[in-house]
Amino acid sequence: MSVKTEPFYLNIGPQHPSTHGVLRLRVTLDGEVIVDVEPVIGYLHRGIEKLAEGRTYAQNIPFTDRLDYLAAMTNNVAYCMAVEKLAGIKVPERGEYLRVIFSELMRIASHLMAVGFFLNDIGAMMTPVLYMWREREKILDMFEMACGQRMMYNYMRIGGMSQDVPEEFLPAVKKFIAEMPRYIDEYDQLLAQNEILLARSKGVGILPRETAVSIGASGPVLRASGVKWDLRKMDPYSIYDRFDFEVPTGQTGDCYDRYWVRMQEMRQSVRIVEQALKQLPGKGSVCADVPQFFRAPKGEAYVCIEAPKGNLGFYVVSDGSIAPYRLHIYPPTLINITAMKDMAVGWKIADLIIIFGSIDVVLGEIDR
Amino acid sequence: MKFEHYGLGIAKGMALTFEHLFRKPITVQYPEEKLHTSKRIRGNELVWFPDKCTGCGTCTKACPQGNILLVTHRSEPNRFIVDKFECDTGRCIFCGLCVESCPYNALAMGLKYECAKYRRGDFILNKEKLTASENHRPSAYFRPQFDADLPAQSLLLYDREEGGQKLKFLPLSTRKRGPGA
Numbered sequence A: 001m002s003v004k005t006e007p008f009y010l011n012i013g014p015q016h017p018s019t020h021g022v023l024r025l026r027v028t029l030d031g032e033v034i035v036d037v038e039p040v041i042g043y044l045h046r047g048i049e050k051l052a053e054g055r056t057y058a059q060n061i062p063f064t065d066r067l068d069y070l071a072a073m074t075n076n077v078a079y080c081m082a083v084e085k086l087a088g089i090k091v092p093e094r095g096e097y098l099r100v101i102f103s104e105l106m107r108i109a110s111h112l113m114a115v116g117f118f119l120n121d122i123g124a125m126m127t128p129v130l131y132m133w134r135e136r137e138k139i140l141d142m143f144e145m146a147c148g149q150r151m152m153y154n155y156m157r158i159g160g161m162s163q164d165v166p167e168e169f170l171p172a173v174k175k176f177i178a179e180m181p182r183y184i185d186e187y188d189q190l191l192a193q194n195e196i197l198l199a200r201s202k203g204v205g206i207l208p209r210e211t212a213v214s215i216g217a218s219g220p221v222l223r224a225s226g227v228k229w230d231l232r233k234m235d236p237y238s239i240y241d242r243f244d245f246e247v248p249t250g251q252t253g254d255c256y257d258r259y260w261v262r263m264q265e266m267r268q269s270v271r272i273v274e275q276a277l278k279q280l281p282g283k284g285s286v287c288a289d290v291p292q293f294f295r296a297p298k299g300e301a302y303v304c305i306e307a308p309k310g311n312l313g314f315y316v317v318s319d320g321s322i323a324p325y326r327l328h329i330y331p332p333t334l335i336n337i338t339a340m341k342d343m344a345v346g347w348k349i350a351d352l353i354i355i356f357g358s359i360d361v362v363l364g365e366i367d368r
Numbered sequence B: 001m002k003f004e005h006y007g008l009g010i011a012k013g014m015a016l017t018f019e020h021l022f023r024k025p026i027t028v029q030y031p032e033e034k035l036h037t038s039k040r041i042r043g044n045e046l047v048w049f050p051d052k053c054t055g056c057g058t059c060t061k062a063c064p065q066g067n068i069l070l071v072t073h074r075s076e077p078n079r080f081i082v083d084k085f086e087c088d089t090g091r092c093i094f095c096g097l098c099v100e101s102c103p104y105n106a107l108a109m110g111l112k113y114e115c116a117k118y119r120r121g122d123f124i125l126n127k128e129k130l131t132a133s134e135n136h137r138p139s140a141y142f143r144p145q146f147d148a149d150l151p152a153q154s155l156l157l158y159d160r161e162e163g164g165q166k167l168k169f170l171p172l173s174t175r176k177r178g179p180g181a
């Protein structure tokens, strides 16, 4: 008989402050070192794809809010764009510009949340988050002004948006956009050289470029690995070809790069909103004329857009009735989370939380 | 990992935190002080105008939750009398689609947001509870005619501006405390 060691199995979650929702990570450990990670999902499953089959096209919009609830506006946009493509509806110019403004503000809000909670996971308990929430709060205030709610916006409609923005909205956005770069500098002052952040995230959880591409990762996770892939540039949907912006990419694909890419993307989003505000047509309709119980023609359509967390796709099949025959959602974080194992194996259990935080998952989207 | 000037990054961060010590707080003492919500807020509890409602049923069809119960009977040709108009606030997702779809402006979203109840049954609001009154006011969501009566939203964006719009507070609330209040 010989003395031998055995791996140790640990469940992190489903109720754990660092799992960003209800996710279970089944971790196999050799002492402190991770041998295997397996995400167990489905705790927040609400069957949104199935529910959609029993509801009209317009009634599904509030349900898309509940996918990625930190970036509900872009979910609205993606779903509406899929139905518009199916039915061949053209969104008025002002509607398109407002959609861009709202999507980019949403991207800033979502990235603020992602960076804040990533730092929270590192151990900077609550301080950076509260700095970032201050700006997120301003964005949510503006969203509330436009659509009446702070999280479940239900603002986009098939063919445009539900209503035009109130007159106070555009001055508020202008002011916010003018201030925001200063606040991002402030975050940089707080964080960019912080030794603890650098020591805990530089070189940790590296996702090599080839692996990132082969698992189909998208969004900041992919760009941090050095792949210049942004649907807004590669396959400009809506009116993104009219704006001048850069796609920041990382070099190594470690946790710090993912943090860094998000910070840079916020600056680029500010630029896009600035340009969109300049080009925004002054007056005009924001929504095409679409009846409430409209019937999409028989057929199918797939639209993929660049949501804050990656490529968000909606696949709609219509049989000509008032409800979709099938709605499939392609959520970015579900794909990104499959990179967990590639990133985490070989690192310590304390790094697992950081690596997980750097992916920026939202369970509402993964489980649907 | 090696750092050239160890502690510089932390000192920079601390300096920023120190600056913020001398800033006025932006938080409010919630139940005593309240911020003004957006004019378009999709608050709890629908507001219904019985004199405008024709009983057409568009709102019931628009609701994704199947949440509005409408029972009518015909009085004379082309006129309906609404017998029952009920909404279950406990199931409502406050999407506002019913308000958006009403062709006669007979339905509006509420302004309230503190609507916790002790029993589930209390969430079901009947005709009397939904009817608009002094204490049950509509918000301007899809009803721009109510826009002028409502106070401007308090925005965090303008808090430090001189002469700009400051955060506005509702007066100290005079609500009762304790169960059943």
Ligand code: SF4
Binding pocket: B062, B063, B064, B065, B066, B067, B068, B087, B091, B092, B093, B094, B095, B096, B097, B098, B099
């Ligand atoms: S707000 Fe939405 S869920 Fe609530 S009653 Fe109206 S349509 Fe139904």
Ligand code: SF4
Binding pocket: B052, B053, B054, B055, B056, B057, B058, B059, B060, B070, B101, B102, B103, B104, B105, B106, B107
């Ligand atoms: S849509 Fe308006 S008018 Fe028709 S039943 Fe509903 S509240 Fe009444």
